[in-house]
Amino acid sequence: MSAKQKSESAARVVPADGLDALIRALARAGYTTIGPRVEDGAVTYRPVGSAADLPLDMVDEQGGGTYRLRASKGAGYFAHVVGPHSWKRYLYPPRQLMWRASRARSGFAVEAPEPAADKLAFIGVRACELRAMEIQDRVFDNGQFTDPGYRARRAAALVVAVNCGRAGDTCFCVSAGGGPRVEDGYDILLTEFPGKDHTFLVQAGSARGARVVKALRGGRDAGEADLRAAQRRTDAAAKAMGRELAGDAPQVLRENLEHPHWQRVAERCLNCANCTMVCPTCFCSTVEDVTALDGSHAERWRTWDSCFTTDFSYIHGGAIRRGGAARYRQWITHKLASWHEQFGTSGCTGCGRCITWCPVGIDITEEVRALAARGGRK
């Protein structure tokens, strides 16, 4: 039997408390387990010690500019979809020390921290989020340059993915090509079957995942029927998807760079940068140089940045993208069009975060449609 088949054969159906056993097993194996938790009324990704920390029987109601959690009896642990956090904050932290310099005889010496790769286990990674990781993998290893810190963190992270059984109100992963079914790239994959007979189908996708799955006690080996039942869950989620990204979005954007509609979006856009902060693929950063008061040490920090700030495009004489219209155009054309030229993939997974967390509810799918309808393809 090949290694691949062997790991695939590690598929089990376990009762709901198997989730807790799984989290504890990962912790025993030396992983810091990170998963969904309710914090300030939203699902965020934070350290979790047991299944009790997870948002059991909670679903989210999302819309353009709105997010609300409500209890839903019997919904299960993963009935919610994505919230304001994404795994990006662990693989590509919002603030990172790049290097330190200290004054030395007649100059300075530079010292870069070793890329620390804490063993993190991500619990509850959605298909769109796996897709986002694959997209960022290309960003931080672009064929010419590699970010060693990102690479180390990514290699160390163990992914416990989860198939979505429900579509969020702002999701459009089907048309964006991001989900809802997890196909690849996981160590362990969960499919939840909530209800009276609450169980999980647990599948291993790697050798290290298989070791954990095999050690789970209780339950039974999964069969064909279980895999088909899992497929039905994601099929249902796919069918329930309410939004759709136009398939010709890259062309529509490239051909309408000077469209008057940009000005109309700019009238609504607050330039708050929320969309870029919540987006799991946005990667822009800036640097901060800090110095000790006595000048003995200097540090360079890299922090998340957004193309919605005016400073972002500043060059001597002024910013290039002075107006809000130019900045919104940058964001959406980068996501949906330029990304293809840069990385051979779209920069959007269809997770819907930018729609939900936009204070005025600007909807990326709607804007593409408006550009296509108004200007047409010139």
Place this chain on the structure above:
Amino acid sequence: MPATAATAATALPADPMVPVPYRITRVARELSDTFTVDLVPARGKAPFRFAPGQFNMLYVYGVGEVPISISGDPADGARVRHTIRAVGTVTDALRRLKKGAMVGLRGPFGTPWPLDLTEGCDVLIIGGGVGLAPLRPAIYEVLNNRDRYGKVCLFYGARTPDDILFRGELEKWRGRFDMFVDVTVDRATGRWAGPVGVVTQLIRRGGFDAYHACALVCGPEVMMRFAVPTLNEIGVANDRIFVSMERNMKCAVGFCGHCQFGGAFVCKDGPVFRYDTISKLFNVREL
């Protein structure tokens, strides 16, 4: 040996974001706000190799880091030369550094002027202001291999006669029989008797074979905006025009996103672009 090959393959690559200390061995004032520095590695003597048109990221201790083109001779691996106009925080700090001071250097980065493609052609070098600095290595390279090229013309524009960069070298080049040099200023002052006006006027006067010419253009974006149509008019096609773009840069390696210009990262897909590959974007406002 297989073992070493495996180790090499799995070893983490050096972080391209970490600067290497270099020492200033010479500072020369060029203009009231422009100066040239020569740098050598603070440790070791490994020669610095670069191609004309490439740039480095220069870091001033505790202040910040900026992209600066290399302005020296590519045949000279012993020192790295930069010509800098002080316009703000970091470039002002660079200007205050003296011989012996240290800076951090990362590079070289970016695409070069296509001097192999231009072989056999007439070469038009068109610069404005401090834009002559990134072109100078190309001029050296062409002159170092003069027989590989056809006519060589340098058209340079400065704001006033006092802003003419590399004046001594311009005179020297003008004195050569195998190079045509013409300089214009926006505003004449003092005893200036040369042309006044934009650099595009000079292009029309050059005696070269436009259909077999390649143009290398570097200067303020407005200058390039005027230079390209003029070149087109006289018969230089867009795929024979190369421009060097300037954008905000925080990383130079494609990670920070600041330098994006449509689908291109100016830091790694540029700064030198063949004009036909960006012509659609070049005239879009605020892109």
